[in-house]
Amino acid sequence: MAIKTKEQYQQSIRDRKPMNVWFLGEKVEDVTTFPPLAASFSAVSKVYELASDPDWQDLVTVESHINGERVSIYNAPLRTPEEANKKTRAARAFAEVIGCCTHRCTGSEGFAGLGPCTYDMDQDLGTDYFQRFTKFMDYVQRNDLSCTVTVTDVKGLRTLPPHKQPDKDMYVHIDEYREDGIVISGYKANQTGILFAHEVVIVPTTAMKEEDKDFAVACAVPADAPGITYVLGRTPQDKRFFEVGGDIEGIDLGKNYADHQAFVYFDHVFVPKERVFLCGEWQYVGRLLSYFTAVHRLTAGGCKAGGCTALAGAASLITEMIGVNRAGHIKEKLTEMVITAEQVYGLSLAAGTEGFTHPSGFWVPNPLMAHTCKWTCTWIPFNAVRYAREIIAGTGETAPSELDMRSPVIGDICQREFNPGNPKYDAFDRLRATRFIEHMTRGSNWTAMALHGGGNPEAARMMAMRFTDWKHLQDMVKVATGMEKDPKICKSVLDSIGKRSGRIDTLQDLPCVCAKAEKEAAATK
Numbered sequence: 001m002a003i004k005t006k007e008q009y010q011q012s013i014r015d016r017k018p019m020n021v022w023f024l025g026e027k028v029e030d031v032t033t034f035p036p037l038a039a040s041f042s043a044v045s046k047v048y049e050l051a052s053d054p055d056w057q058d059l060v061t062v063e064s065h066i067n068g069e070r071v072s073i074y075n076a077p078l079r080t081p082e083e084a085n086k087k088t089r090a091a092r093a094f095a096e097v098i099g100c101c102t103h104r105c106t107g108s109e110g111f112a113g114l115g116p117c118t119y120d121m122d123q124d125l126g127t128d129y130f131q132r133f134t135k136f137m138d139y140v141q142r143n144d145l146s147c148t149v150t151v152t153d154v155k156g157l158r159t160l161p162p163h164k165q166p167d168k169d170m171y172v173h174i175d176e177y178r179e180d181g182i183v184i185s186g187y188k189a190n191q192t193g194i195l196f197a198h199e200v201v202i203v204p205t206t207a208m209k210e211e212d213k214d215f216a217v218a219c220a221v222p223a224d225a226p227g228i229t230y231v232l233g234r235t236p237q238d239k240r241f242f243e244v245g246g247d248i249e250g251i252d253l254g255k256n257y258a259d260h261q262a263f264v265y266f267d268h269v270f271v272p273k274e275r276v277f278l279c280g281e282w283q284y285v286g287r288l289l290s291y292f293t294a295v296h297r298l299t300a301g302g303c304k305a306g307g308c309t310a311l312a313g314a315a316s317l318i319t320e321m322i323g324v325n326r327a328g329h330i331k332e333k334l335t336e337m338v339i340t341a342e343q344v345y346g347l348s349l350a351a352g353t354e355g356f357t358h359p360s361g362f363w364v365p366n367p368l369m370a371h372t373c374k375w376t377c378t379w380i381p382f383n384a385v386r387y388a389r390e391i392i393a394g395t396g397e398t399a400p401s402e403l404d405m406r407s408p409v410i411g412d413i414c415q416r417e418f419n420p421g422n423p424k425y426d427a428f429d430r431l432r433a434t435r436f437i438e439h440m441t442r443g444s445n446w447t448a449m450a451l452h453g454g455g456n457p458e459a460a461r462m463m464a465m466r467f468t469d470w471k472h473l474q475d476m477v478k479v480a481t482g483m484e485k486d487p488k489i490c491k492s493v494l495d496s497i498g499k500r501s502g503r504i505d506t507l508q509d510l511p512c513v514c515a516k517a518e519k520e521a522a523a524t525k
């Protein structure tokens, strides 16, 4: 079985070459011991630990179609609807344990886009990208590597296409085409989990035109490759990580696990040919993104469901501590938090079930439902956030620090002030549950992840619009109201109802969706 234990994973991260990582104006010498990154390293370590736990293995591993080994679900692009649903269940389960991003799922989603796209390119263009991709996957699977996909370019002035940006680095691009590979430069922003990844998988962020050829690049680079600079992003609580130690347990951090985001600057990084999966084929970028987002936007429903139930658990505990758990409005709010979780979970499972098998053998979830899932995730978790904050109330929102609660001088008065009243719990229990909610709702990037991670609401809405067969919707009404008189057309419309219901989700339609998008882009040039 190709699964690393937690200890093997941690050692493999320590064994990476020194990396150029910065935070608060200083170079970080060792990311594995740097306090603001400790919770993030713990989170991804926990994901490895659970993957090697026999009780979790069925949920988080699959049999590789490449080498027959049992491999991480995060290194196996989907091949069946069952695997899609397994990924959703795993995302939810991990979120319920660590309450944050697994740091690993985006890599698998990058692969889910690259597999079908490289296959299409080889069929159309006679290239050998699919073979390179499969070889790379085999390497990743056998070594159980943690991979992250870097999609988001910094983009500069949003109205300018990549080739018109005054600073070319606003989008990652190819500087040099060589016999043995390419040299790339540019920025990628908001990268989750990248400092604890082995491999960085780069894909473009937007569909391209011919003039953007040099920006049409997909490839993989080791996270410790020369020429890469990382700058860790801030979170409101980052300085709290330095407080932990002695008697201070880190209650103010909210929990033991967190994720991190960093921006990345690639400065003339060499990528060998065998790690390049798209190199100037601008016509295929839209298609790559269509395949990728169909999987990426499905996962959001799994992890946001886990986050919402974790929030509901913490809020429910607090209501018990302060004695309001039987109040009608509290029960309603807690129940709505749970309904929110089930709503996004259900959308994710449904998108995974209704899809199609690409000729490469990969399973592509239903794109319209996946984008609907992501769009929903940008809204409804905020209800759960609002309810949780309402429940911890002002006393929770303005709670004293653990440092004050443990002070030999004022600790006693702080503990009495924060004592919940229920003799089963003390002030520290209440602080733990309170900080847990604080961490998820305003201490970490959990809400930012719901809103922007995997694309903002507009991006999901735009794709949902493109994956809707508007003509079919109009035809249905024409038939229903008698506007359409031709019996043959009426029959064909009626026959298609219940099969696609206006969703563009067949393989044949995908390229035409991309072609339409390219045409629209050209028209607005």
Ligand SMILES: Cc1cc2nc3c(=O)[nH]c(=O)nc-3n(C[C@H](O)[C@H](O)[C@H](O)COP(=O)(O)OP(=O)(O)OC[C@H]3O[C@@H](n4cnc5c(N)ncnc54)[C@H](O)[C@@H]3O)c2cc1C
Binding pocket: 106, 149, 150, 151, 152, 153, 154, 155, 158, 159, 189, 190, 191, 192, 193, 261, 445, 448, 449, 452, 453, 454, 455, 456, 458, 459
């Ligand atoms: C916590 C977190 C984690 C993330 N993790 C990752 C990750 O692991 N990997 C990764 O690749 N990315 C990641 N992202 C990035 C995320 O996918 C992006 O934030 C998202 O795609 C939007 O890009 P942007 O932030 O540059 O905003 P933009 O898309 O540029 O949007 C900025 C604003 O302008 C509007 N806008 C943009 N362009 C136009 C236009 N042409 N016309 C009109 N309006 C426009 C948008 O609607 C929005 O309001 C993460 C983000 C967050 C917050």
